[in-house]
Amino acid sequence: MRFDVLTIFPELFAPHLTHGVTRRAFESRQVDVRLWPLRDFAEDNYRRVDDRPYGGGPGMVMLAEPLERALEAVKADRAEAAPAVIHFSPTGRRMDQALVQLLASGPGAVLLCGRYEGIDQRVLDRHVTQEVSLGDFVLSGGELPALALLDALARLQDGVLGDAQSHQQDSFSDGLLDCPHYSRPEVLPDGREVPAVLMSGHHADIRRWRRERSLALTATRRPDLIEAARAAGLLSKADEAFLAKR
Numbered sequence: 481m482r483f484d485v486l487t488i489f490p491e492l493f494a495p496h497l498t499h500g501v502t503r504r505a506f507e508s509r510q511v512d513v514r515l516w517p518l519r520d521f522a523e524d525n526y527r528r529v530d531d532r533p534y535g536g537g538p539g540m541v542m543l544a545e546p547l548e549r550a551l552e553a554v555k556a557d558r559a560e561a562a563p564a565v566i567h568f569s570p571t572g573r574r575m576d577q578a579l580v581q582l583l584a585s586g587p588g589a590v591l592l593c594g595r596y597e598g599i600d601q602r603v604l605d606r607h608v609t610q611e612v613s614l615g616d617f618v619l620s621g622g623e624l625p626a627l628a629l630l631d632a633l634a635r636l637q638d639g640v641l642g643d644a645q646s647h648q649q650d651s652f653s654d655g656l657l658d659c660p661h662y663s664r665p666e667v668l669p670d671g672r673e674v675p676a677v678l679m680s681g682h683h684a685d686i687r688r689w690r691r692e693r694s695l696a697l698t699a700t701r702r703p704d705l706i707e708a709a710r711a712a713g714l715l716s717k718a719d720e721a722f723l724a725k726r
Protein backbone atom coordinates (compact mmCIF):
# COMPACT_ATOMS: atom_id res chain seq x y z
CA MET A 481 0.00 0.00 0.00
CA ARG A 482 1.09 3.56 -0.63
CA PHE A 483 0.99 6.63 1.60
CA ASP A 484 1.67 10.10 0.24
CA VAL A 485 2.53 12.47 3.07
CA LEU A 486 2.11 16.23 2.65
CA THR A 487 4.18 18.07 5.23
CA ILE A 488 6.39 21.10 5.75
CA PHE A 489 8.71 18.85 7.84
CA PRO A 490 9.57 15.82 5.66
CA GLU A 491 12.84 15.37 7.57
CA LEU A 492 10.86 14.28 10.65
CA PHE A 493 9.90 11.08 8.82
CA ALA A 494 13.24 9.65 7.63
CA PRO A 495 14.51 8.33 10.98
CA HIS A 496 11.26 6.47 11.64
CA LEU A 497 11.38 4.80 8.24
CA THR A 498 14.91 3.45 8.78
CA HIS A 499 14.82 2.09 12.36
CA GLY A 500 13.31 -0.65 14.45
CA VAL A 501 11.13 -3.61 13.55
CA THR A 502 9.08 -1.52 11.10
CA ARG A 503 12.08 -0.63 8.93
CA ARG A 504 11.65 -3.78 6.84
CA ALA A 505 8.05 -2.89 5.93
CA PHE A 506 9.11 0.56 4.74
CA GLU A 507 12.33 -0.48 2.96
CA SER A 508 10.54 -3.33 1.15
CA ARG A 509 7.79 -0.87 0.14
CA GLN A 510 5.11 -3.09 1.68
CA VAL A 511 4.27 0.29 3.16
CA ASP A 512 5.47 2.67 0.46
CA VAL A 513 5.83 6.13 2.02
CA ARG A 514 6.32 9.07 -0.34
CA LEU A 515 7.06 12.46 1.11
CA TRP A 516 5.82 15.67 -0.52
CA PRO A 517 7.57 18.71 0.98
CA LEU A 518 4.92 21.41 0.94
CA ARG A 519 7.38 24.26 0.51
CA ASP A 520 8.23 22.84 -2.92
CA PHE A 521 4.70 23.86 -3.96
CA ALA A 522 4.98 27.48 -2.83
CA GLU A 523 5.34 29.94 -5.66
CA ASP A 524 6.93 32.98 -4.06
CA ASN A 525 10.67 33.47 -3.52
CA TYR A 526 10.30 32.97 0.24
CA ARG A 527 8.53 29.58 -0.28
CA ARG A 528 5.73 30.74 2.02
CA VAL A 529 3.09 28.21 2.95
CA ASP A 530 1.35 30.19 5.72
CA ASP A 531 -0.20 33.60 6.29
CA ARG A 532 -2.34 35.52 8.77
CA PRO A 533 -5.99 34.50 9.22
CA TYR A 534 -8.78 36.57 7.65
CA GLY A 535 -10.87 38.02 10.45
CA GLY A 536 -7.81 38.47 12.64
CA GLY A 537 -6.70 36.55 15.68
CA PRO A 538 -3.56 34.75 16.78
CA GLY A 539 -1.42 32.37 14.78
CA MET A 540 -1.06 31.52 11.13
CA VAL A 541 -3.07 29.50 8.61
CA MET A 542 -1.66 27.09 6.01
CA LEU A 543 -2.31 28.61 2.60
CA ALA A 544 -4.76 26.93 0.22
CA GLU A 545 -2.80 27.30 -3.00
CA PRO A 546 0.43 25.39 -2.21
CA LEU A 547 -1.74 22.61 -0.72
CA GLU A 548 -4.01 22.51 -3.76
CA ARG A 549 -0.99 22.23 -6.09
CA ALA A 550 0.54 19.49 -3.94
CA LEU A 551 -2.72 17.54 -3.75
CA GLU A 552 -3.17 17.82 -7.51
CA ALA A 553 0.35 16.44 -8.05
CA VAL A 554 -0.21 13.58 -5.59
CA LYS A 555 -3.56 12.62 -7.07
CA ALA A 556 -2.11 12.63 -10.60
CA ASP A 557 0.62 10.26 -9.35
CA ARG A 558 -1.74 7.74 -7.67
CA ALA A 559 -3.73 4.98 -9.34
CA GLU A 560 -7.09 5.64 -7.65
CA ALA A 561 -9.48 8.23 -9.08
CA ALA A 562 -10.34 9.46 -5.58
CA PRO A 563 -7.85 8.26 -2.94
CA ALA A 564 -8.64 8.52 0.76
CA VAL A 565 -7.28 11.82 2.08
CA ILE A 566 -6.72 11.80 5.83
CA HIS A 567 -6.32 15.11 7.62
CA PHE A 568 -4.74 14.84 11.05
CA SER A 569 -6.65 17.23 13.26
CA PRO A 570 -7.51 17.57 16.95
CA THR A 571 -11.19 17.78 15.89
CA GLY A 572 -11.03 14.39 14.10
CA ARG A 573 -12.22 10.94 15.08
CA ARG A 574 -9.82 9.20 17.43
CA MET A 575 -7.35 6.82 15.78
CA ASP A 576 -7.86 3.20 16.83
CA GLN A 577 -6.81 -0.29 15.75
CA ALA A 578 -10.03 -0.70 13.71
CA LEU A 579 -8.99 2.27 11.53
CA VAL A 580 -5.45 0.88 11.24
CA GLN A 581 -6.80 -2.51 10.13
CA LEU A 582 -9.19 -0.90 7.65
CA LEU A 583 -6.35 1.08 6.07
CA ALA A 584 -4.06 -1.98 6.12
CA SER A 585 -6.56 -3.80 3.88
CA GLY A 586 -6.74 -1.03 1.25
CA PRO A 587 -4.52 0.76 -1.28
CA GLY A 588 -3.27 3.40 1.19
CA ALA A 589 -4.07 7.08 1.49
CA VAL A 590 -2.89 10.64 1.26
CA LEU A 591 -1.85 11.96 4.69
CA LEU A 592 -2.23 15.70 5.20
CA CYS A 593 -0.20 17.05 8.13
CA GLY A 594 -1.25 20.48 9.35
CA ARG A 595 0.87 22.96 11.28
CA TYR A 596 0.14 26.39 12.77
CA GLU A 597 -3.54 27.03 13.70
CA GLY A 598 -4.74 24.87 10.83
CA ILE A 599 -5.40 24.64 7.11
CA ASP A 600 -7.56 26.94 4.96
CA GLN A 601 -10.99 25.31 5.29
CA ARG A 602 -11.60 25.36 1.52
CA VAL A 603 -8.83 22.78 1.01
CA LEU A 604 -10.32 20.52 3.67
CA ASP A 605 -13.83 20.89 2.20
CA ARG A 606 -12.68 19.87 -1.28
CA HIS A 607 -10.24 17.06 -0.57
CA VAL A 608 -10.43 15.49 2.88
CA THR A 609 -12.29 12.19 3.26
CA GLN A 610 -11.60 11.67 6.99
CA GLU A 611 -10.28 13.67 9.93
CA VAL A 612 -8.24 11.72 12.46
CA SER A 613 -7.03 12.74 15.93
CA LEU A 614 -4.48 11.00 18.14
CA GLY A 615 -6.42 11.91 21.30
CA ASP A 616 -7.49 14.72 23.57
CA PHE A 617 -4.22 16.58 24.01
CA VAL A 618 -2.65 19.42 22.08
CA LEU A 619 0.21 18.76 19.66
CA SER A 620 1.92 21.26 17.39
CA GLY A 621 1.09 19.50 14.15
CA GLY A 622 -0.05 16.38 12.32
CA GLU A 623 3.36 14.78 11.67
CA LEU A 624 3.52 12.71 14.87
CA PRO A 625 -0.02 11.38 14.37
CA ALA A 626 0.91 10.46 10.75
CA LEU A 627 4.00 8.63 12.03
CA ALA A 628 1.91 6.85 14.66
CA LEU A 629 -0.44 5.61 11.94
CA LEU A 630 2.44 4.51 9.66
CA ASP A 631 4.09 2.66 12.56
CA ALA A 632 0.83 0.87 13.41
CA LEU A 633 0.40 -0.11 9.74
CA ALA A 634 4.00 -1.25 9.27
CA ARG A 635 3.96 -3.65 12.20
CA LEU A 636 0.93 -5.44 10.70
CA GLN A 637 2.88 -6.34 7.55
CA ASP A 638 4.14 -9.88 6.92
CA GLY A 639 7.62 -10.50 8.26
CA VAL A 640 7.74 -7.49 10.58
CA LEU A 641 7.01 -9.21 13.88
CA GLY A 642 9.47 -11.98 14.71
CA ASP A 643 6.76 -14.30 15.98
CA ALA A 644 3.88 -14.43 13.52
CA GLN A 645 1.51 -15.07 16.41
CA SER A 646 2.43 -11.86 18.17
CA HIS A 647 -0.48 -10.09 16.44
CA GLN A 648 -3.09 -12.40 17.89
CA GLN A 649 -1.70 -12.00 21.39
CA ASP A 650 -1.41 -8.21 21.14
CA SER A 651 -3.38 -5.85 23.28
CA PHE A 652 -6.47 -4.88 21.29
CA SER A 653 -6.32 -7.63 18.68
CA ASP A 654 -8.56 -9.73 20.93
CA GLY A 655 -9.92 -6.63 22.59
CA LEU A 656 -8.19 -7.06 25.97
CA LEU A 657 -5.19 -5.29 27.49
CA ASP A 658 -1.93 -7.21 27.49
CA CYS A 659 -0.73 -9.25 30.49
CA PRO A 660 2.51 -8.33 32.36
CA HIS A 661 5.85 -9.64 31.06
CA TYR A 662 8.96 -10.87 32.91
CA SER A 663 12.50 -11.86 31.95
CA ARG A 664 15.92 -12.43 33.60
CA PRO A 665 16.83 -12.48 36.40
CA GLU A 666 14.44 -14.75 38.30
CA VAL A 667 15.06 -12.67 41.47
CA LEU A 668 16.07 -8.98 41.46
CA PRO A 669 18.68 -7.73 44.00
CA ASP A 670 15.86 -6.29 46.16
CA GLY A 671 14.22 -9.71 46.33
CA ARG A 672 11.30 -9.23 43.92
CA GLU A 673 10.56 -12.49 42.08
CA VAL A 674 8.98 -13.57 38.84
CA PRO A 675 5.47 -15.04 39.39
CA ALA A 676 6.03 -18.73 40.15
CA VAL A 677 3.57 -20.00 37.53
CA LEU A 678 5.80 -18.57 34.76
CA MET A 679 8.69 -20.72 36.03
CA SER A 680 6.52 -23.86 36.34
CA GLY A 681 6.72 -25.14 32.78
CA HIS A 682 2.97 -25.87 32.86
CA HIS A 683 1.87 -24.30 29.60
CA ALA A 684 -1.87 -24.57 30.21
CA ASP A 685 -1.45 -22.93 33.64
CA ILE A 686 0.71 -20.19 32.13
CA ARG A 687 -1.84 -19.56 29.39
CA ARG A 688 -4.67 -19.34 31.98
CA TRP A 689 -2.62 -17.06 34.30
CA ARG A 690 -1.86 -14.67 31.42
CA ARG A 691 -5.48 -14.65 30.35
CA GLU A 692 -6.62 -13.87 33.90
CA ARG A 693 -4.05 -11.07 34.29
CA SER A 694 -5.37 -9.59 31.02
CA LEU A 695 -8.97 -9.92 32.15
CA ALA A 696 -8.28 -8.40 35.60
CA LEU A 697 -6.28 -5.48 34.20
CA THR A 698 -8.87 -4.80 31.51
CA ALA A 699 -11.78 -4.99 33.97
CA THR A 700 -10.03 -2.46 36.23
CA ARG A 701 -8.66 -0.02 33.67
CA ARG A 702 -10.95 -0.42 30.65
CA PRO A 703 -14.33 -1.95 31.57
CA ASP A 704 -15.58 -0.69 28.18
CA LEU A 705 -13.23 -3.20 26.49
CA ILE A 706 -14.60 -6.08 28.61
CA GLU A 707 -18.10 -5.14 27.47
CA ALA A 708 -16.97 -4.99 23.82
CA ALA A 709 -15.17 -8.37 24.06
CA ARG A 710 -18.29 -9.91 25.62
CA ALA A 711 -20.52 -8.46 22.88
CA ALA A 712 -18.12 -9.85 20.24
CA GLY A 713 -18.32 -13.33 21.80
CA LEU A 714 -14.61 -13.29 22.75
CA LEU A 715 -15.07 -14.27 26.43
CA SER A 716 -15.19 -17.99 27.32
CA LYS A 717 -17.16 -19.57 30.17
CA ALA A 718 -13.88 -19.72 32.15
CA ASP A 719 -13.29 -16.00 31.46
CA GLU A 720 -16.78 -15.14 32.70
CA ALA A 721 -16.35 -17.30 35.82
CA PHE A 722 -13.06 -15.53 36.61
CA LEU A 723 -14.62 -12.07 36.14
CA ALA A 724 -17.63 -13.01 38.27
CA LYS A 725 -15.55 -14.16 41.28
CA ARG A 726 -13.11 -11.20 41.47
Ligand code: 9D3
Pocket residue numbers: 568569570594595596597598612613614615616617618619620621622625
Ligand atom coordinates in the same frame (compact mmCIF):
# COMPACT_ATOMS: atom_id res chain seq x y z
C1 9D3 B 1 -3.99 26.50 20.35
C2 9D3 B 1 -4.61 26.06 19.08
N1 9D3 B 1 -5.84 25.29 19.28
C3 9D3 B 1 -6.95 26.15 19.66
C4 9D3 B 1 -7.69 25.59 20.84
C5 9D3 B 1 -6.21 24.61 18.06
C6 9D3 B 1 -5.15 23.72 17.55
C7 9D3 B 1 -4.68 23.87 16.26
C8 9D3 B 1 -3.70 23.01 15.78
C9 9D3 B 1 -4.65 22.71 18.33
C10 9D3 B 1 -3.65 21.85 17.83
C11 9D3 B 1 -3.18 22.02 16.58
C12 9D3 B 1 -2.13 21.11 16.04
N2 9D3 B 1 -2.52 19.72 16.23
C13 9D3 B 1 -2.61 18.84 15.25
O1 9D3 B 1 -2.35 19.17 14.10
C14 9D3 B 1 -3.09 17.51 15.54
C15 9D3 B 1 -3.46 16.89 16.77
C16 9D3 B 1 -3.45 17.33 18.12
O2 9D3 B 1 -3.09 18.46 18.46
N3 9D3 B 1 -3.89 16.47 19.07
C17 9D3 B 1 -4.30 15.21 18.80
N4 9D3 B 1 -4.33 14.76 17.56
C18 9D3 B 1 -3.91 15.58 16.57
S1 9D3 B 1 -3.88 15.19 14.95
C19 9D3 B 1 -3.30 16.64 14.48
